[in-house]
Amino acid sequence: MSVRVRLFYEKRGGACFVPHIALAPLFTRTAWRAGLVPEMTRGFSPHAKMSFGPELPAGVVALMEPVDVYLGSVPDDLLERWNAAMPDGFRVLSFLLPREGAPSLGRECRAALYWVRSPGALSRDELIDRARAHYGEAVMDAGDAVGEDSAGWTSLLLAEPARNGVGGWVKAMIASGDLGGWQDVNIVRVAIGLWDGTKVELPGRLAP
Incomplete structure (x- = not known):
């Protein structure tokens, strides 16, 4: 059973030009590089289960963006491992575990x-x-x-x-x-x- 983890991240410098459509693949690669196991969707073309906040145009800096990721487990050193695997300009600032039944990001943003x-x-x-x-x-x-x-x-x-x-x-x-x-x-x-x-x-x- 996977755990829903809400990360809060920033993207600065050249990272602000990464388009919204590229965020899911980027965070998926980061999870695997960090030694974490993301939950995959089912179907013909499975991908990591993630949910981002509303889209930003390329070039807009973000200081506190939320993303929900679903992981097999949450290690004590999650932030350190995640940030060590992130590209330049991206940094996870904090995270929390939403309560059971908590609203989706779409409803909370x-x-x-x-x-x-x-x-x-x-x-x-x-x-x-x-x-x-x-x-x-x-x-x-x-x-x-x-x-x-x-x-x-x-x-x-x-x-x-x-x-x-x-x-x-x-x-x-x-x-x-x-x-x-x-x-x-x-x-x-x-x-x-x-x-x-x-x-x-x-x-x-x-x-x-």
Whole structure:
């Protein structure tokens, strides 16, 4: 019988350009290299059983992403073994074992906090105006980013990130001429989970 393990990981630097579709093979290879045994799906083309949070466009840095993996066992040194096998730019920060019957990541990832900046193109107020025009009521909060290394960043909290991705927003700003291209905007997904009115609560734990 396998164990459901919820990992929280970051991807920085060149790792942010790894597309969402490549994450499952990457994490599967990592598990095997770490000497772990992932549970495989059944059927004509079996693959490791995993569940990721809502998709991010390539190029967006992520600081606290959840993924559920199903392993045959959970060793005491899981983090050390997993991180030793991960590619550069990826790092697992922590993990937990969801309770029996806990909701899926799809149900628990209902809000996402982003930091956005557009040096030389759009000011903070202009970014917020463009976000409200594009997302409407899905913008739950916006303003100056708060936190370590947040100076110069605009904070943007979006509801239902699976439907309200940042890729479509950036493409809309490029189409309108507000941005010359993706090179004119920097985006970081700081956290994803549930919004409790003051912060994003990660699936199964509080955000730091």
